[in-house]
Amino acid sequence: MRRWLELEASISCDLADPLSCFLFDLGSSGVEMEEAGRSVTLRAYFPEGAVGRQHLVKAVQRYLRSLGPGNDGVTVRYLREQNWEQSWKDWFTPLAAGERLWIKPPWVTETPAGRIPLVIDPGMAFGTGHHPSTLGCLELIERAIAEAPIEKALDLGTGSGILAIALAKLGARVVYAVDIDRDALATARVNAARNGVAELIEVQDTWGAAGSAYHCIVANLYSSALQEFAPQICSHLDPLGSFICAGFIAADELSICNIYARLGLFLRQRWERENWVALWFRKTNE
Secondary structure, three states, X not given: OOEEEEEEEXXXXXXXXXXXXXXXXXXXXXXXEEEEOXXXXXXXXXXXXXXXXXXXXXXXXXXXXXXXXXXXXXXXXXXXXXXXXXXXXXXXXXXXXXXXXXXXXXXXXXXXXXXXXXXXXXXXXXXXXOOHHHHHHXXXXXXXXXXXXXXXXXXXXXXXXXXHHHHHHOOOOEEEEEOOOHHHHHHHHXXXXXXXXXXXXXXXXXXXXXXXXXXXXXXXXXXXXXXHOHHHHHHOEEEEEEEEEEEEEHHHHHHHHHHXXXXXXXXXXXXXXXXXXXEEEEOOOO
16 A cells, blocks of 8 residues: 655744745645644655655755754654545535635535535545635636636646646536646546546646647646746647646745746736735736
């Protein structure tokens, strides 16, 4: 059975967002936070073998010490899959997203009137929709589709498949859900079927083969990945298409905006919550 490394650190609230981004850059597949007064207990998860245990501890301690004294308390333990699955079930509750969406786990049957259900079991892929980055993407997807219909969309780094499912349920004709993680691919397929949109979503491990004219590309990735993939994203976007991105904090927003502006994208709208930012770009300024 597959194991994971769970890193836990108790830090002040103002360090939570910078540390989250640092952990994503180290290769974390997901981060959760538990607030208690002025402090936060942050837990990050790494697939076993993705990073060495001692290297991880030393890298995080060194980073925390650079932020100030007394910030290097870090513990790492191994976690088996069934333990993770039970842990998210303990706190996964239904949640409204945007004006029309309703995120809920499979064991909840009720959906408020006028809401579109997104039934999500993240398995080991991460992505229940509760993190501000995912909520920002969902809200901007809703706005983009309200402004112009989307024929062909791409969810880059699909995880649990929640964004791809939202795209399909909001009207996209075909959605390519792409991830390099085998657990994410399996989970996204199961969730697409659970939501009745499997025929609209192509789950795969590459995104170049689907062609170069996506009408909407959504990427909930960390900052360095969004900058690295910027040329490919722009080259695969339709001339009238929308690009929606998240996964970074406000301190990284300017660098993200600058690189996409240089590639010809105009900022249409921004979204922010708890210092996490989501951006909607278009290739046209109209």
